[in-house]
Every structure is written in C-alpha cells, then in structure tokens.
Amino acid sequence: MRALLVVNPKATTTSERMRDVLAHALASDLKLDVATTGHRGHAAELARAAARENVDLVIALGGDGTVNEVANGILADGPSPDLPAVAVVPGGSTNVFARALGMPNDPVEATGVLLDALRSGRSRRIGLGMADDRWFLFCAGLGFDADVVARVERRRAEGRKSTHGLYVRSAMRRFYRSGGTRRSGPLTLEEPGREPVGGLCLGIVQNTSPWTFLGDRPVHACPDASFDTGLDLFGLTKMTTLPTLRHLRRMLASSGDAPGRAPQGRHVVSLHDCATFTLGADEAVSLQVDGDHLGQHRSVTFRGVPHALRVIV
Incomplete structure (x- = not known):
C-alpha cells in the first residue's frame, strides 16, 4: 500500500525524533513517503497531489489544523470512492478529531492502533461539514x-x-x-x-x-x-x-x-x-x-x- 506521511514540524507535541520513530514503524507495513510542511496550506497541497497520484493512504502527523488541510486537499475535487483514505497520528495540543474517532491521544499508542487497523483492514466512512467551500x-x-x-x-x-x-x-x-x-x-x-x-x-x-x-x-x-x-x-x-x-x-x-x-x-x-x-x-x-x-x-x-x-x- 502506497502511503504519504504529512508532518507538521510546528505542531505542539511533534518533534523530529518522533517523526523518525513513527516513520520507521509505519514503513514496516507501508510503502511510505514522508513530507514536511513548510507553510500554511502546504498539507492541503501535498494531499491534493497524493490524491491525483493515486496514493492509497495519507497519514497526518500534527494537530487538527493539519488534518483539516489534508482532508481539504484530498477532497479538492469532491468526494469519490477512489480517493485515498486518511489516518491521523495526533501531534497537536488538543487533537479533537483523532480523539472523536476514538484514537489514543498519545502518538506512539495511536501509531500502534493505526498499524493494527491497517493489518486487520479496519476503516469507516464518515460525514463531514462544509462552510461555504471549506471542508x-x-x-x-x-x-x-x-x-x-x-x-x-x-x-x-x-x-x-x-x-x-x-x-x-x-x-x-x-x-x-x-x-x-x-x-x-x-x-x-x-x-x-x-x-x-x-x-x-x-x-x-x-x-x-x-x-x-x-x-x-x-x-x-x-x-x-x-x-x-x-x-x-x-x-x-x-x-x-x-x-x-x-x-x-x-x-x-x-x-x-x-x-x-x-x-x-x-x-x-x-x-x-x-x-x-x-x-x-x-x-x-x-x-x-x-x-x-x-x-x-x-x-x-x-x-x-x-x-x-x-x-x-
């Protein structure tokens, strides 16, 4: 499975060491590329490109803002069953979305849950909201x-x-x-x-x-x-x-x-x-x-x- 790990290095609880440890763990099960964001909106650009290159999964390591950008990038052309799935490794201060999904708030524990879900094929489709044209x-x-x-x-x-x-x-x-x-x-x-x-x-x-x-x-x-x-x-x-x-x-x-x-x-x-x-x-x-x-x-x-x-x- 092709996957892209999008990392926000400025997220509250994200560090370079954490990124490397998590990338190593994820790479054991995935054909993984890692991209680090450099400006606001960059995560959306990376996710949009991944969707158009038929990547199977986009993983967001960061806070809720990073995940929001990833979702907006993937859904730039509207929902479709052919789009990549999204996974979250919480790295922000609050991580509401990850916790609402039932994910642990600790990034290492969340990575373990994510790997278990990938190995067992667990996923779900969820509804989202739109504020005008923003998901x-x-x-x-x-x-x-x-x-x-x-x-x-x-x-x-x-x-x-x-x-x-x-x-x-x-x-x-x-x-x-x-x-x-x-x-x-x-x-x-x-x-x-x-x-x-x-x-x-x-x-x-x-x-x-x-x-x-x-x-x-x-x-x-x-x-x-x-x-x-x-x-x-x-x-x-x-x-x-x-x-x-x-x-x-x-x-x-x-x-x-x-x-x-x-x-x-x-x-x-x-x-x-x-x-x-x-x-x-x-x-x-x-x-x-x-x-x-x-x-x-x-x-x-x-x-x-x-x-x-x-x-x-």
Whole structure:
C-alpha cells in the first residue's frame, strides 16, 4: 500500500525524533513517503497531489489544523470512492478529531492502533461539514468562539505556546471586553422552511461531539452530533456571566464516555441533524473551522455531506 506521511514540524507535541520513530514503524507495513510542511496550506497541497497520484493512504502527523488541510486537499475535487483514505497520528495540543474517532491521544499508542487497523483492514466512512467551500471535520464557528481562535493565533504568532490555559484566558478577555454584543449579537440563522432567528452572539456548528477538550475533559455543546448524521448547531442570543457559566457547566457534565444533556434555556438556539443552514451577520465577523481562523465573513452557508471521507481507525 502506497502511503504519504504529512508532518507538521510546528505542531505542539511533534518533534523530529518522533517523526523518525513513527516513520520507521509505519514503513514496516507501508510503502511510505514522508513530507514536511513548510507553510500554511502546504498539507492541503501535498494531499491534493497524493490524491491525483493515486496514493492509497495519507497519514497526518500534527494537530487538527493539519488534518483539516489534508482532508481539504484530498477532497479538492469532491468526494469519490477512489480517493485515498486518511489516518491521523495526533501531534497537536488538543487533537479533537483523532480523539472523536476514538484514537489514543498519545502518538506512539495511536501509531500502534493505526498499524493494527491497517493489518486487520479496519476503516469507516464518515460525514463531514462544509462552510461555504471549506471542508471541516468536527466543528466550525462564527462570532464569539472564532474571535477567541483569532486571538490565540495572534498570540502564537508572537511566540506563545498553544495551551488550554491560553484558550481559557483568551475566551475570558473576549467575553468581558465584548460590551453590548454579549446581549444582542450580529448573527441571523436561516434554515430552509423556518423563520429566521436573529440576535445570535455566536454559532457553533458541530459535525461530531465533543466540540473541544479542556485538558482531558470533553466539552459537549451539541452532545447528539455525530459523524453519521447531519450538522448540529448551538447558538446563544444573550451572553451574560451567570447563564453562560451554567451553560459551560452543562457542557462539561459528562459521565465517562457519555456526554451530558445539551445546554437549554430561552436564549439557546439549537439544531440537530441538519442538511444545510446559513448564518448571516449585520457586520463582518470571524469564522473558524476546526480551530483555524479564516478571517471575516458576512454570511456562511453550512452543509453536511454524508460518507465524504474514509478514515483508518
């Protein structure tokens, strides 16, 4: 089997030694080429070329952003049964996609699981989401959470390490500096066949659950979201301190692998298993997909695409 290992050397927990050890282990079962990314978007370029050269498998060693780029590269011309499968060796700080698939968060253990899956022929087809023309694996967001991602990216560009603490501090600063937008947001939800819902401060779109992790604790904004259904949405039309803390506590209330109940309340807007909907804005607002900031947008249409990608798990 021909395979390409795409390595992001700047991922939080990825090192040159780890890359060499994992490549040696994978090469025992695969005809393996290794490519190291050098700039943003490079993983997508490498994966697109691999798909057009009929490579059988593309393995991403890095964080969620690296895996997102690999998926977008493979699916550049749309889903097809002839495209390469994707496998993940987690090397980032959070690794939501790998963990949502049930992979260990340790890269060495994940490599062992991957090799076992290859030897036994285990794989599954999963649905993905699209934000306009950009594929996403597990989540996208417009508004508040995307602003937090943008702030974290600026801090990382200044040399700060990506940690859960950095995300928490960035979220708190954004929350308390947002002024009136916490009580009436700029977003409007439009879903076919329903009346528009305006005033959203944020819109979190999930293709699976959890939304993210806080350390080892999963955060479930849409606990019923699944790779096997359409898209889910969690939105808030008002963000004040005590209600927001109650929503966060419910998002963190899980028992083992079983998520708790979805946040509820008169300011909560939720959708489950949707094929498509649009979030528009009165002003340009931030968009993030799988934890990468994609700039400012006035309107984004989200679509769920079933059976879009084959993954080795």
